[in-house]
Every structure is written in C-alpha cells, then in structure tokens.
Amino acid sequence: MIEIKDLHKSYKMGSNSLHVLKGINFSCEAGELVAIMGSSGSGKSTLLNILGMLDEADSGEYTLDGVPIKDLSETKAANYRNKFLGFVFQSFNLINYKSAMENVALPLYYQRVPRKERQEKSLKYLERVGLREWATHLPSELSGGQKQRVAIARAMAAEPKVLLADEPTGALDSTTSYEVMDLIQKINDEGNTILVVTHEPDIAEMCKRVIHLKDGVIVEDKKVEQVRASQYVK
Amino acid sequence: MLSRDTWKEIFETIQKNKLRTFLTGFTVALGIFIFVTLFGMGNGLNNTFAKFFGDDATNVFFVFPGRTTIPYKGYKANRRIEFENKDLTDIEDKFSMLLEYISPRITRNALVTYNDESDNYSTRAVGPAHQFAEKTILMKGRYINENDIKGKTKYAVIGRLVEQDLFKGEESIGKFIDLGGSVFKVIGVFQDDGGDNEERNIYIPFTTRQLIEKNTDKIDQIILAFRPEIGYAGAMAFEGKLDAFLRDKKFISPEDPNGIFIRNVADNLKQNQQFAAVLQIIISGIAFAVIISGIIGISNIMVFVVKERTKEIGIRKALGATPRKVTNSILFESIFITTISGFVGMIIGVVVLGQIGGKTLEDDYFITNPYIASGTAVFATILLIVCGTIAGYIPARRAAKIKPIVALRDE
Ligand SMILES: Nc1ncnc2c1ncn2[C@@H]1O[C@H](COP(=O)(O)OP(=O)(O)OP(=O)(O)O)[C@@H](O)[C@H]1O
Ligand SMILES: [Mg+2]
Numbered sequence: 001m002i003e004i005k006d007l008h009k010s011y012k013m014g015s016n017s018l019h020v021l022k023g024i025n026f027s028c029e030a031g032e033l034v035a036i037m038g039s040s041g042s043g044k045s046t047l048l049n050i051l052g053m054l055d056e057a058d059s060g061e062y063t064l065d066g067v068p069i070k071d072l073s074e075t076k077a078a079n080y081r082n083k084f085l086g087f088v089f090q091s092f093n094l095i096n097y098k099s100a101m102e103n104v105a106l107p108l109y110y111q112r113v114p115r116k117e118r119q120e121k122s123l124k125y126l127e128r129v130g131l132r133e134w135a136t137h138l139p140s141e142l143s144g145g146q147k148q149r150v151a152i153a154r155a156m157a158a159e160p161k162v163l164l165a166d167e168p169t170g171a172l173d174s175t176t177s178y179e180v181m182d183l184i185q186k187i188n189d190e191g192n193t194i195l196v197v198t199h200e201p202d203i204a205e206m207c208k209r210v211i212h213l214k215d216g217v218i219v220e221d222k223k224v225e226q227v228r229a230s231q232y233v234k
Numbered sequence: 235m236l237s238r239d240t241w242k243e244i245f246e247t248i249q250k251n252k253l254r255t256f257l258t259g260f261t262v263a264l265g266i267f268i269f270v271t272l273f274g275m276g277n278g279l280n281n282t283f284a285k286f287f288g289d290d291a292t293n294v295f296f297v298f299p300g301r302t303t304i305p306y307k308g309y310k311a312n313r314r315i316e317f318e319n320k321d322l323t324d325i326e327d328k329f330s331m332l333l334e335y336i337s338p339r340i341t342r343n344a345l346v347t348y349n350d351e352s353d354n355y356s357t358r359a360v361g362p363a364h365q366f367a368e369k370t371i372l373m374k375g376r377y378i379n380e381n382d383i384k385g386k387t388k389y390a391v392i393g394r395l396v397e398q399d400l401f402k403g404e405e406s407i408g409k410f411i412d413l414g415g416s417v418f419k420v421i422g423v424f425q426d427d428g429g430d431n432e433e434r435n436i437y438i439p440f441t442t443r444q445l446i447e448k449n450t451d452k453i454d455q456i457i458l459a460f461r462p463e464i465g466y467a468g469a470m471a472f473e474g475k476l477d478a479f480l481r482d483k484k485f486i487s488p489e490d491p492n493g494i495f496i497r498n499v500a501d502n503l504k505q506n507q508q509f510a511a512v513l514q515i516i517i518s519g520i521a522f523a524v525i526i527s528g529i530i531g532i533s534n535i536m537v538f539v540v541k542e543r544t545k546e547i548g549i550r551k552a553l554g555a556t557p558r559k560v561t562n563s564i565l566f567e568s569i570f571i572t573t574i575s576g577f578v579g580m581i582i583g584v585v586v587l588g589q590i591g592g593k594t595l596e597d598d599y600f601i602t603n604p605y606i607a608s609g610t611a612v613f614a615t616i617l618l619i620v621c622g623t624i625a626g627y628i629p630a631r632r633a634a635k636i637k638p639i640v641a642l643r644d645e
Contacts, residue, residue, distance in 0.1 A: 049639050052552070054551075054552060054637070054638045054639040054642065055637065055639040074556070074557045074634075074635070075556045075557060075558065078551060078554050078555060078556040078557070078559075079554065079556065081551075081552060081553070081554050082553065082554020083554070087552050087553075089642075093545075093548075093549045093552070093642065094549075095546055095549060095550075097247075097250040097251060098246075098250070102246075106550070106553050107553040107554055109239070109243060110550075110553060110554035110555055110556075110559065111554065112239075114239075115239060115242070154553070158553075158554070
C-alpha cells in the first residue's frame with residue numbers, strides 16, 4: 001500500500017539546515033495498523049506529513065497504492081489527498097463555525113458528492129463514532145474526545161485508502177484515549193490501513209506493528225501482539 | 235460558472251461569519267452611500283446655479299445710471315445721470331442690427347388696495363418687451379402692449395401672490411385696484427420662476443407712470459436684449475460699444491467708474507457656470523476619493539479575512555480543496571457581499587437624496603433637487619465591486635498557494 005525508499009528531508013533556517021529525515025525506507029501492506037514512535041523532534045510528524053502529501057520530501061521515492069507520488073501540482077496533490085488519505089490531528093482541526101455534521105461532510109463536498117448523499121453519509125459516520133445526536137453541535141460545544149471522534153468520522157467519511165493520525169490521543173486523558181483507540185482498532189478491523197504517530201507506549205501496543213525513529217532513520221521495526229482497547233472502555 | 239452546491243457552501247460561510255460579513259458589507263455600503271449623496275449634492279448645487287440664472291433671459295443687459303466722479307467736457311463731477319425716453323429710441327436706432335428688444339423700467343413702491351385688503355408692493359413701470367427679459371409667465375389675461383404705452387392706460391398686470399393676498403381667491407381680472415392713489419384695472423396675472431419675491435411685483439405701462447409723475451420722461455433703468463446669434467463674443471463687443479455710446483451721449487468720462495453701469499447677464503452666467511463646474515469637479519473628485527478609499531478598505535479587509543482563515547484554508551486543503559476552490563470560495567464570498575451591500579448602499583443613498591431635497595436645503599445651503607444619474611451610481615457601484623474583486627483576488631490567490639502544512643501550523 002505504502003512504499004518509501006531512501007526518503008530525505010531537511011528544514012532550512014536561514015543559513016543553517018536541519019537534516020530531519022536521513023534516508024527512510026519503509027513499506028506497509030493494506031490493512032496494517034502501524035505505530036510510529038520516537039522522541040520529540042525525531043521527525044515523526046515530518047514523515048507523516050510527507051506521507052500525507054501535506055509536505056514534500058527533498059529526495060527519495062514514495063509510492064501510494066501503486067501510484068508514484070512525485071512532483072505533484074497543488075491541484076493534483078489536493079485530489080490525491082481527497083481520494084486516498086484521511087487525516088486525524090492532535091489538535092483536531094475542526095472548522096469552528098461548522099457543525100459536527102458539516103465538518104464530516106466537508107471532504108465529501110470536495111469529492112463532489114451531492115448534498116443529500118453527503119448528509120446521509122456524514123450522519124452514518126457520526127453514528128459509527130457514537131455522536132449522531134451531536135450532529136448539529138458546533139466543535140466548541142464538544143469535549144476533546146468527542147471532537148477527536150468527529151475528526152475520525154470526517155477522515156473516514158471520504159473512505160480513504162490510508163488513515164494518517166498524528167498523536168490522535170495527544171490531547172486526551174487516558175480513558176478518552178482508549179475510546180479513540182478502540183474506534184481506530186475497529187476501523188482497522190474492517191481492513192483500513194492506518195498509521196498512528198504516538199509517543200505513548202500503551203497506545204503503540206494497541207497497534208499491530210511499531211516502528212521507532214531515531215536520528216532521522218528507522219532504528220526498530222517490530223510486529224506486536226495487539227492489545228485491544230475495548231477492555232478498558234466501560 | 236459556479237455550481238449551486240458551491241454557492242450554498244459560500245452562502246453558509248457568509249451566514250456563519252456575521253461579523254466579517256458585516257465589516258466588509260458596511261465598508262462597501264458606506265462608501266457607495268457617501269459617493270451617491272455627495273455626488274447628488276454636487277448636482278443639487280449646480281441646479282441652484284441653473285435656477286438662479288434660468289429665471290431671466292440670458293441675452294440681456296441691465297443699464298443703470300449712476301453719479302459721475304470725474305469732471306468731463308466742462309461738466310462737474312458728482313453729476314447725477316438720468317435716462318429718458320429719447321435714449322431708448324436712440325439706442326434702438328443706433329444698434330438696430332444687434333438689438334432684439336428694449337424696455338425701460340421705473341420701480342416704485344406703492345400701497346395697493348382692493349376692497350378691505352391692502353399691502354405695499356413694488357410696481358414696475360415697463361414696456362411690452364420687459365416680459366421676455368424677465369421671462370414673465372402669464373397665467374391669465376394679458377401683458378402690457380404697445381397700445382397701453384401709447385394710450386398711457388391705467389392697466390396693471392399683477393403677480394400671483396398679489397392676487398392671492400388681495401383677492402383671496404376672487405377673480406381679479408377686470409377688477410379695479412387702488413395703486414398709490416390712482417385706480418388701475420387688473421388685466422393680467424403672472425407667475426415667475428424667480429421665486430416668491432418676483433411674484434409680488436405689479437407691472438404697469440411706463441408711460442402711465444411718467445404721466446402720474448408730472449408727465450416726466452425720465453427712466454430708472456434700461457433693459458435690453460441682444461440677438462442671440464451674435465454669440466458671447468458679439469455680446470461682449472456690443473456691451474463695449476453701448477457703454478461708449480452712452481458715455482458720449484451723457485458726457486461721462488470713459489475713465490469714470492461710476493457714471494454708468496451695465497450688468498451683462500451672459501457674462502455673469504458664464505462666470506457662474508464656470509464656478510459651478512469647478513465646484514462639481516471638486517465634489518466629484520472627493521466622491522471618487524471615497525470610492526478609492528472604499529476599494530482600499532475592501533483590500534484591507536480581504537487581507538485580514540485571509541489571514542484569519544489561514545488555518546481553515548489549511549484544513550480544507552488537507553481534506554482535498556484544490557487551490558482553485560480555495561480562491562473561488564474566498565473571492566465569490568467577497569463578490570457576493572460587495573455586490574449586495576454595494577447596491578444596498580446605493581439604494582439608501584438614492585432614497586436619502588430624494589428625502590433631503592427640500593425647502594430648507596434649497597434656501598440655506600443652495601442645494602436644489604439633489605440627484606444622481608442612475609448610470610453614475612451604478613457605474614460607481616460596479617467599479618467598487620470590480621476593483622474590490624481584484625483587490626480580493628490577490629490575497630485569496632496567495633492563500634490558495636500556501637502549502638497546507640504551513641497553513642495548518644498557523645494559529
Ligand atoms: N517548518 C519547520 N521549520 C524548521 N524546522 C522544523 C519545521 N518543522 C519541524 N522542524 C524541526 O524538525 C524536527 C522534527 O520535527 P517533527 O515535528 O517532525 O518532530 P516530531 O517527531 O513530530 O516531534 P513531536 O513528538 O514533538 O511532535 C524538529 O527538530 C523540529 O524543530
Ligand atoms: Mg509531532
């Protein structure tokens with residue numbers, strides 16, 4: 001599903017340049033649930049953003065579902081993001097003046113799904129994250145966990161090939177974190193490919209595979225016995 | 235150009251960001267409103283000028299006798315100059331090629347009585363041609379004619395307000411009024427665009443006035459009109475020749491500033507029209523400056539809007555919004571608001587102009603019927619919309635080009 005070879009990325013700051021990714025090689029199959037770990041500043045977000053086409057690598061190869069991702073125009077990148085990728089951010093990134101349902105419907109709008117269908121679909125995904133009755137509420141009226149579940153519903157509504165989550169539980173307490181992970185596991189059970197950036201070991205253990213980033217390279221890549229989050233949820 | 239769905243999305247955004255919408259809309263509406271009212275006031279000022287001078291014929295000279303200040307040809311200074319009937323015929327003979335008509339005018343105040351009503355009015359003893367010089371409009375009856383002049387008839391043509399005050403709605407034609415001790419028959423009633431004061435005048439034959447005043451042949455002033463075809467330059471030349479002729483005839487030094495006065499309406503008119511035109515240009519300039527500041531206002535708001543929405547733009551891009559979609563939604567939102575509020579401002583301006591036009595404004599501020607041609611108002615509004623769009627396009631385009639990762643990091 002994802003294939004990257006010798007990926008490099010550095011940030012230029014004035015005359016200095018910070019080499020963050022120094023040759024990443026990584027691949028994953030459809031249906032995997034991968035945790036990306038590493039200390040703060042190790043380049044986890046940078047890697048995820050490149051995978052999400054929100055940012056570009058300096059060099060290296062990247063193939064997503066057989067499509068080489070290279071020298072994309074902004075328009076093309078936008079279309080790929082829309083079709084292939086779903087994002088979940090640490091800070092939720094919901095649009096504050098849109099209701100939960102409208103937020104979920106937004107990627108569908110960019111897919112040119114008709115209005116009526118959009119509403120039905122977004123209600124269906126809100127139902128799945130258990131927030132159907134919150135559909136008309138604004139993000140400001142929701143708790144952190146609820147916001148993240150809306151964000152997950154939004155990411156899933158577009159039916160992406162890969163779900164990218166950057167510290168989805170970073171802003172949540174542990175109970176809420178487990179609820180969110182329970183949701184992510186269920187989505188993964190249905191065959192969706194998911195990459196989760198985290199620095200919490202218990203969250204990483206709820207994935208099926210854990211990779212470790214250090215000094216710009218992957219230093220560890222291991223399969224783990226998945227801990228089900230459902231056992232911690234009431 | 236845009237699908238219904240896109241419009242709906244834009245409309246929802248507008249609805250949910252009321253403050254932003256209000257700020258943009260208010261700037262635009264205010265700009266257009268000020269433009270329309272200012273421009274309309276300018277036109278109103280122009281109307282006042284036109285009215286001031288439209289009251290009288292514009293090809294007219296008023297000739298007044300004065301008092302000499304320089305001794306000349308054996309005559310001492312401080313001599314009073316007087317016109318008499320002979321002067322009228324002499325001018326007629328001498329300038330027959332240039333002259334359209336000529337009339338004397340002798341002005342006297344008189345107590346005028348009809349039955350129990352009486353009041354003081356200004357009477358003007360004139361010739362038939364005076365009607366054209368003053369643009370007197372007969373409402374009923376007739377004006378003074380040549381036979382009245384020859385016969386020295388005691389006939390009077392009274393102003394609309396004289397009739398109203400003395401006759402109280404009664405028919406005045408054919409009735410007799412006492413005019414300073416002599417009985418006159420009313421033969422006509424007139425109105426005049428020159429305002430209420432003009433309509434409180436009474437016209438009588440000048441020969442009748444002279445007869446009453448011990449059969450004198452003196453005249454207060456001479457009013458004459460040149461043939462319009464001689465043009466402005468011709469009129470100025472005529473004025474010079476007439477001045478020289480009268481000075482020679484009355485033994486007034488060519489250098490004497492006070493012996494004789496000629497008021498040339500054409501010259502006054504031209505100067506005043508130029509003044510009004512300059513004023514109109516200044517007002518238009520200010521009005522357009524208002525439009526320009528409106529455009530700058532919109533640009534600023536657009537920059538602010540885009541800045542404020544950077545994060546949202548990042549989110550939308552992450553969710554698959556293409557740069558074009560981002561630009562369009564920002565731009566069409568702005569066009570929509572600008573258009574609606576622009577036309578609202580324009581309509582309010584036009585309505586306000588219609589409301590404020592009135593007596594006080596006319597009498598105290600010299601603004602008559604302020605109005606703006608609908609073409610000008612629409613043009614200014616469209617100009618603001620178009621320029622506002624261009625001004626909005628630049629920040630919108632820049633926003634659309636920001637890398638999503640950069641936009642997302644914005645707080
Ligand atoms: N836009 C940028 N400009 C300059 N340096 C950057 C930029 N973004 C990230 N960096 C630097 O790159 C390095 C990696 O950043 P990154 O955000 O990928 O780390 P991370 O592993 O996600 O850390 P955290 O766990 O704290 O989120 C950091 O040292 C950071 O300072
Ligand atoms: Mg990070």
